[in-house]
Amino acid sequence: MAHCRHCDSDVDVEALVRHERDGLLRVHCPDCNGMLGAYRDPSTPRSR
Numbered sequence: 001m002a003h004c005r006h007c008d009s010d011v012d013v014e015a016l017v018r019h020e021r022d023g024l025l026r027v028h029c030p031d032c033n034g035m036l037g038a039y040r041d042p043s044t045p046r047s048r
């Protein structure tokens with residue numbers, strides 16, 4: 001479970017909305033669309 005501090009709800013990780021941009025994986029809450037975090041996509045090769 002992930003917790004959204006925007007709408008104060010617990011969200012199933014599988015239900016999170018994911019977007020890839022600029023090599024980062026951005027995760028959004030499906031309820032309020034607030035951003036929960038941005039992570040380095042492990043599938044993206046390192047530039048160095």
Ligand SMILES: [Zn+2]
Nearest residue numbers: 004007029032
């Ligand atoms: Zn939310």
